[in-house]
């Protein structure tokens with residue numbers, strides 16, 4: 001099972017390696033990892049997509065929480081959330097296919113951000129399903145190059161990633 | 176007034192109440208070395224940096240205080256890694272100060288540069304590179320706080336040489352605030368109630384306790400609780416001493432070399448009350464068949480230990496001492512809850528007593544001098560009052576089985592990492608903390624050679640540590656596995672030893688050899704009272720094995736007995 005986790009961390013040097021070291025050292029998977037500063041420049045968010053059963057996920061959440069630089073860990077399992085990813089894809093584009101490609105990009109509300117005599121570079125954002133569908137469509141044209149950002153996620157509605165400080169918690173095991 | 180980084184370090188150590196440090200110099204430590212030279216902190220210069228960290232670890236385990244070591248950059252720093260990893264696995268509070276090349280040179284492959292912060296990231300609770308002398312006091316304050324709070328552990332502080340020379344205003348902070356670090360000390364009251372109800376309705380309960388009891392200082396509370404309800408207690412290796420080894424309710428250690436009674440009690444129990452134990456594979460055996468009939472209550476300050484290896488039914492995150500206080504309060508206040516207890520577990524107690532009686536720890540008494548007998552004699556002669564360090568291997572298991580640990584902090588052993596060479600420097604550290612106590616390292620002929628150079632340290636600093644070498648002429652524990660599972664092919668494990676008596680004498684220490692069983696008491700008595708660092712070489716039956724034994728990967732009930 002895939003799971004998306006957001007981790008709020010101190011925006012300090014070395015923190016990324018503590019997180020990635022935790023995953024590699026304990027044999028947890030990272031499908032993707034996305035890091036950037038938040039509204040508060042002393043804090044960064046990491047959005048991590050990982051896989052594992054419930055017991056592994058529980059360990060991942062606890063282990064992340066245990067790291068000294070981690071301020072908050074958000075497990076999106078029981079939250080309604082939105083998640084978006086961006087992909088840049090360079091496809092073959094000649095006289096015959098250009099119009100067709102343009103139409104597809106429009107349907108998927110993407111953008112063509114670079115053009116060469118033989119290629120288009122397309123930018124698409126969306127959730128995983130949407131990106132998958134789009135890539136399946138352009139694959140027959142010949143994909144020359146592809147980069148993805150990995151998803152970033154946010155809870156729906158009023159909920160925010162506010163950085164309430166880690167509180168000593170009454171232990172119910174999910175501390 | 177402005178002070179140098181080195182002076183700030185010294186004054187911070189004084190402010191933290193540090194009375195002893197274990198250290199080794201180098202080019203990058205020079206400012207620090209110089210500043211320490213002018214203060215009252217006792218400085219024990221070792222002969223290898225691994226020894227410094229193990230010694231500070233033994234000091235910490237024996238005293239409960241934070242152990243401190245200082246080493247130079249590059250090889251000095253990398254030599255500490257085994258010591259740090261050892262302390263990390265056993266949750267021992269240490270602060271290690273490594274020196275580093277000048278800030279301007281970091282990353283340039285400078286002479287004696289090593290990325291020690293990178294190297295120790297996975298084996299420290301936390302670590303720091305101090306980039307600016309202005310941060311030094313705060314970082315030291317945080318380092319001590321992190322090392323000793325929550326689940327304790329080693330913290331490394333890497334100080335570049337120029338930072339130790341640079342000047343700034345100094346005031347040692349009186350508070351720490353780390354917004355992202357707030358350990359949980361008080362167990363959830365609802366969970367504690369649930370646990371107490373589960374205990375009250377159990378028919379076959381067992382208390383299963385680990386090193387957390389000792390770290391939390393909860394040994395008295397545990398004893399009170401177990402006695403109030405008359406529930407039997409088993410310890411992990413790290414838990415020994417947390418419950419009196421001569422108490423009637425004590426089942427002995429469980430696990431791979433645990434007692435029959437302890438392993439059977441776990442296997443047949445209907446309620447495991449685990450406290451400060453992390454369900455290590457050496458304790459649980461095959462996890463699928465661990466306590467197959469039991470509900471599990473687990474009290475631990477570290478949530479990651481809970482439900483990591485064994486699914487827990489009633490988790491309680493908190494400091495064990497606090498939680499036990501709450502549990503004792505409930506015992507006192509809710510008399511009704513425990514009406515009929517402990518009579519209701521009478522059948523169980525009978526069964527447990529029968530296991531203890533029918534299958535006590537034992538060994539065959541024919542053949543050469545028996546290592547188990549030597550340990551029994553050490554116990555009797557010291558009346559259980561010594562501080563015992565061990566090396567790793569058979570010597571360690573025999574010490575755990577045949578010495579009765581009566582009080583917390585009297586066993587210093589590398590449980591998690593199983594580090595040969597730990598015991599001797601750890602004993603030196605404990606002796607530095609308790610100059611008047613009898614400190615004995617129960618050693619193997621292999622392990623003692625892994626930090627034997629520290630004999631020079633013991634002699635120089637008049638630390639009269641006793642090392643009893645159970646000399647079987649083998650890397651015995653590995654040989655035992657070869658005997659049992661590799662058709663006695665003793666590849667790599669039969670190693671000639673030096674004459675340990677002569678080695679001791681060459682270092683200026685005392686050396687004895689015990690050849691005959693009848694000499695044991697006399698020689699040990701002399702060795703224990705001679706007020707000198709001492710090696711006692713005891714050639715023992717070379718092919719003696721540690722039993723019971725649960726083969727790796729088997730379940731606890733599948734024990735090979737003597």
Ligand SMILES: Cc1ncc(C[n+]2csc(CCOP(=O)(O)OP(=O)(O)O)c2C)c(N)n1
Pocket residue numbers: 566567568569570571593594595596618619620621622623645647649650651652653
């Ligand atoms: C640093 C280190 N290297 C290797 C091992 C593997 N090992 C575990 S026990 C053992 C044998 C120890 O021999 P000795 O000290 O003579 O003790 P004995 O088992 O004979 O009592 C070895 C090599 C270890 N635990 N630590």
Ligand SMILES: [Mg+2]
Pocket residue numbers: 619620621645646647648649650651
């Ligand atoms: Mg040996």
